[in-house]
Amino acid sequence: MTTPTIINTIVPESERMNIVDGLFGMSYMLKLEPVVFSIAEALAESYKGAYWEFHDLSNGGWYMAPRHDTEFTVSCENGFDGKLSPDAFGITACLYAFSELSFAGDRMARTCATQYHLLREYVAGHPEARSIYRAID
Structure with missing residues (x-):
């Protein structure tokens, strides 16, 4: 049995706040x-801010990634040092954030735990899956 492909759609500017409000409420901001x-x-010394695009995944997942022209050199506390595309960098940052926020025991924590697993499911089919897994494990 094959796993269906998860479709990644960039959220249009006009729908961004509706998406995050539905998922996270005020806790997003x-x-x-x-x-x-x-x-x-913390992950990339060269990251100095950016416009972040929102990604809606067909499995119910969501993440954000910086709109940036070049890869980021990433250094993680787990020993991973490598380059990630802006998309993979955003996924990695979101996975770290979802994990960190999932331990509070409130609605936001439960949402973040769910989003963590949905995003990891998407990562399995990502071209940089191996590097993302190494960065987060």
């Missing part, structure tokens, strides 16, 4: 976004 940006800064 108060918790998730600041944690993702902080993790991005």
